[in-house]
Amino acid sequence: MATASRNNWFLLLPAALCFIAPAARGQKAARVTVSGFVQDARTGEKLLGAAVYVAGGQTGTATNAAGFYSLTLAPQDSLTLTASYLGYQRATVTLAGRQTTAQSFALTADNQLQDVQVTGQVDAPLERRVEMSTLQIPVSQLRQLPALLGEPDVLRAFQLMPGVQSGREGSGALYVRGGSPDQNLTLLDDVPIYYVSHIGGFLSMFDANAISDVRLLKGGFPARYGGRLSSVLDVRLKEGNKQRLSGNAGLGVLATHFSLEGPLPNGKTTFLVSARRGNLDLFSRVASRLSSGGNSVVGYSFYDASLKVSHQLTARDQVFAAVYLGGDRLFLTQKPQTIANPKGDFRYQGESNLRYGNALGSVRWNRQFSPRLFGNVTLAATRFRYENGQSYHSEDDSPAQRSEDSEALFASGVQDVQVKADFDYYPSPAHQIRFGATAVHHVFTPGVNSFTTSSNTAAVDTAFGSRRVAAREGVVYAEDEIRLTTRLSANVGLRAVAYSVNGQTFGGVQPRVLATYLVGEHTALKASFSTMQQYLHLLSNNGAGLPTDLWVPATARIAPERARQVAVGVAHTVAAWGVEISVEAFQKSLRDLIEFREDATFYNSSQDWQDKVVTGGRGQVQGLELLVQKKTGRLTGWVGYTLARNERQFNQLNGGQWYPYKFDRRHDASVVLIYQLRPRITLSATWVYGTGNALTLAEANYNVVEQSYGQELPSNVAKDRYFYQEAELYGAKNSFRMRAYHRLDIGATFTKTVRHGERIWRVGAYNAYSRNNPYYIYYSLDAAQQKQLYQLSLFPILPAISYERSF
Amino acid sequence: MRHITDTVPVAVPIRDAWFSFPTGTDRNRELLGTVVVRFDDPAATANYYEISGYQESQFITLDPRGNAAITAEDDSELNPKSLVFSDKLFNGMPFELRASFHPTNGGTSNGVPFTRPPRLVLRAVSRAYYQYRKSWTRHLFNQGGKGDTYDLNQLLFLGDPSAMYSNVNGGYGVVVGYASRSVTLPLR
Numbered sequence: 002m003a004t005a006s007r008n009n010w011f012l013l014l015p016a017a018l019c020f021i022a023p024a025a026r027g028q029k030a031a032r033v034t035v036s037g038f039v040q041d042a043r044t045g046e047k048l049l050g051a052a053v054y055v056a057g058g059q060t061g062t063a064t065n066a067a068g069f070y071s072l073t074l075a076p077q078d079s080l081t082l083t084a085s086y087l088g089y090q091r092a093t094v095t096l097a098g099r100q101t102t103a104q105s106f107a108l109t110a111d112n113q114l115q116d117v118q119v120t121g122q123v124d125a126p127l128e129r130r131v132e133m134s135t136l137q138i139p140v141s142q143l144r145q146l147p148a149l150l151g152e153p154d155v156l157r158a159f160q161l162m163p164g165v166q167s168g169r170e171g172s173g174a175l176y177v178r179g180g181s182p183d184q185n186l187t188l189l190d191d192v193p194i195y196y197v198s199h200i201g202g203f204l205s206m207f208d209a210n211a212i213s214d215v216r217l218l219k220g221g222f223p224a225r226y227g228g229r230l231s232s233v234l235d236v237r238l239k240e241g242n243k244q245r246l247s248g249n250a251g252l253g254v255l256a257t258h259f260s261l262e263g264p265l266p267n268g269k270t271t272f273l274v275s276a277r278r279g280n281l282d283l284f285s286r287v288a289s290r291l292s293s294g295g296n297s298v299v300g301y302s303f304y305d306a307s308l309k310v311s312h313q314l315t316a317r318d319q320v321f322a323a324v325y326l327g328g329d330r331l332f333l334t335q336k337p338q339t340i341a342n343p344k345g346d347f348r349y350q351g352e353s354n355l356r357y358g359n360a361l362g363s364v365r366w367n368r369q370f371s372p373r374l375f376g377n378v379t380l381a382a383t384r385f386r387y388e389n390g391q392s393y394h395s396e397d398d399s400p401a402q403r404s405e406d407s408e409a410l411f412a413s414g415v416q417d418v419q420v421k422a423d424f425d426y427y428p429s430p431a432h433q434i435r436f437g438a439t440a441v442h443h444v445f446t447p448g449v450n451s452f453t454t455s456s457n458t459a460a461v462d463t464a465f466g467s468r469r470v471a472a473r474e475g476v477v478y479a480e481d482e483i484r485l486t487t488r489l490s491a492n493v494g495l496r497a498v499a500y501s502v503n504g505q506t507f508g509g510v511q512p513r514v515l516a517t518y519l520v521g522e523h524t525a526l527k528a529s530f531s532t533m534q535q536y537l538h539l540l541s542n543n544g545a546g547l548p549t550d551l552w553v554p555a556t557a558r559i560a561p562e563r564a565r566q567v568a569v570g571v572a573h574t575v576a577a578w579g580v581e582i583s584v585e586a587f588q589k590s591l592r593d594l595i596e597f598r599e600d601a602t603f604y605n606s607s608q609d610w611q612d613k614v615v616t617g618g619r620g621q622v623q624g625l626e627l628l629v630q631k632k633t634g635r636l637t638g639w640v641g642y643t644l645a646r647n648e649r650q651f652n653q654l655n656g657g658q659w660y661p662y663k664f665d666r667r668h669d670a671s672v673v674l675i676y677q678l679r680p681r682i683t684l685s686a687t688w689v690y691g692t693g694n695a696l697t698l699a700e701a702n703y704n705v706v707e708q709s710y711g712q713e714l715p716s717n718v719a720k721d722r723y724f725y726q727e728a729e730l731y732g733a734k735n736s737f738r739m740r741a742y743h744r745l746d747i748g749a750t751f752t753k754t755v756r757h758g759e760r761i762w763r764v765g766a767y768n769a770y771s772r773n774n775p776y777y778i779y780y781s782l783d784a785a786q787q788k789q790l791y792q793l794s795l796f797p798i799l800p801a802i803s804y805e806r807s808f
Numbered sequence: 809m810r811h812i813t814d815t816v817p818v819a820v821p822i823r824d825a826w827f828s829f830p831t832g833t834d835r836n837r838e839l840l841g842t843v844v845v846r847f848d849d850p851a852a853t854a855n856y857y858e859i860s861g862y863q864e865s866q867f868i869t870l871d872p873r874g875n876a877a878i879t880a881e882d883d884s885e886l887n888p889k890s891l892v893f894s895d896k897l898f899n900g901m902p903f904e905l906r907a908s909f910h911p912t913n914g915g916t917s918n919g920v921p922f923t924r925p926p927r928l929v930l931r932a933v934s935r936a937y938y939q940y941r942k943s944w945t946r947h948l949f950n951q952g953g954k955g956d957t958y959d960l961n962q963l964l965f966l967g968d969p970s971a972m973y974s975n976v977n978g979g980y981g982v983v984v985g986y987a988s989r990s991v992t993l994p995l996r
Contacts, residue, residue: 293837294837296833296837338832338833340830340833340921342920343918347830347831349831349832351832351873391874393874395831395832405906408874409873409874409876450876450879450880452874452875452876452879454874454906456906465876465880697968698969699969703981705944705972707889707944707948708860708867708890710862710865726948728944728947728972729947729951729969729972731969731971779951
């Protein structure tokens, strides 16, 4: 019992906070507090990060992730409050200022007014926000960007921002400030999700129709975030339209989608349901049937679906239940076949399936304990599963009555159950305190092979691989957003983590500091320092192509990965033009990185995964980022530029010397333009440029015996007993550069009001000038049998069209 | 002067082997056959094997669908020329391989499909030989699959360049040993 108690201590953290935190409401109010929510007037959807401020603009706050705000002020005869949010009309109210008051705001979106362009000033300008290295793209803007094959993509839009790179052509993965994709923490309504892409990275798993808000933090991490080294992608699902039933459906080359949201008759409950299905297999099924004469079917399918229900229990309590499912399947099915044979017909069939995907379920309870204290308790389960299986059956009618059934399956995955409690406490306008705790129970399945074979001559039933590993993680954090003077503000926090696996406990305290200092009216200097630790690793095959991701825990042999990041910057707003300018320099050091050993193999689960990796890797990333963003007017968009250097060092690789990371990119630039040509026509264009990826190439070669007959075949049959091939001797790792990458995408959105709603046509072209961008470089012989370097390119110009109908 | 040593393993006899034809078709509806080979793994030592098949003087590609020991080697996606594996999963036990193959020749006789009997070679190889062959399979694949497996599409799925194994200290190449047994397979 004592052991069990020790093992389960971490479960007590969130529970204890649920009892302790409400005590804060018992404090006497020496001042008055105004609190409430800011929401969309048309849908009732809460607005995250909306500004609420007292007339004059010197005192204010922003809504939290639940759309809640709280302002505690000195008593006064009257109080004028304004709420504003980008793309919405401001709302202003005047209140009696001598008593604590509940005041919510419903803002009207600009696009419901006569003039559809985004208007007004930026009311929570960059220089006044106590944050840095944070990127946000409004979902409405995201849906107007040119999209690969016509499907708006939540992740791909962030690749156009400074400090975020795409990796290889077509990939939707995010490489944030030199980190790898596994170093990104992706949260869907506060719950981690492990795999975020369809089709091996070409499309994100998030349906833009179900998303209300998405933001990416690449540095300056507040203490409430942790668990990954390089970034946090915070995605929020819509709650569902509170006013009326609405939805949309769309058809594109890549996917078909449908969503529906609205209130239930009780007036207290709303729902959102969305589903999306890939269309690729619809084409490939037909093509493969035709090409194989009906013998086999090959295809790639994917889907994702979300269901979210929210219910207003009381004026101060709201509960949410959400389910998310997403998955991909690559399949090859050999249909039942019969081979006629006078000795007895032979029948067989077979199937291969590669499946992977996420499942997530959560229940959340939001409670406004007092005008100054807001709490959120989440109970959630999340799972990532990866399976690669084959099955085969055969039998014949010969006198021997032969038969064979065989199945092989490789399975890997991770599943978490977590409970977390988060609180926002607003004691005064000078402080916004956030604190909370999380307890997570992880179960990792690093990789298990199972085989069963039964025939009329033999039977095999075996399974082997890395054992399931359970790990427990407990987290407590506290942060205070402090307004030290009228010019100096800071967010200071601590995050403490204890992570226990196989009797080994890792722990640490991660300090976080971010400060902003106003210089003049529209300019601020910003600086941040953060440390991060990552207690799980991703083993991923080095190449592109099929997703083959295994999540494994930190162990006694494989230490947690660590990072430390320092950033300084300047933020400036040109209010008259609605332009925000941000310049940031950062330095990030990475420790205890792991890499697949060069000769290691992926599925070989007869070998412990800990023997397949090299450890103790180090990384250094330095960069300078410029972002000029115009958020209002007919022309919106941004220009981004990153100058960076990104290196790695492992004692066991490259002779122990530092080498460029595969996606080290010295220059990376993007231009994004969205122009409202007419009220119902939007044009958009994006242009990207990047230094070529790093690559290892051969510098010499020698002959090796590729195959030898030896003495096993008679000499009259095996004329040449040895076959030779060229083996290559490689130069320094990643010492060669591909040509620069650049690409123009264009798009147009045509919206028309029709009966019961709108219809939207989207047309566009990916790689509009059909640039042959390098995907890979390889040696081959030319017509004169001279060895030359050749380049493989993936996508020429890809036109796309999609149709969407909303109601 | 460099001194390199390797040990030639003791040959492992083939206990039983045969082939059947036809036993399936591929996606192009071409007939496939199946080879079956059985041998007993010596228990006292760690053993390494290479199995390859021929018809006349041409190699045949063996597809060991669902065989645990060979699947665990994780070579199948890399177009290996032969099956190279260790006895880690069947040390000291009888081993059976069933593998389908594409005949290099064949036809029909009185409506009955036939092909020439394949010849199967079982090599007991040294650990250095095993490492050399494993690294070669990866090395060749990551060059884009030269030779008769040349396929540019393979470049989409390859990984980083993979260096060749060598047991020559400070040099390249290998000195390795093997002992083989071979048999022409009877039709069953």
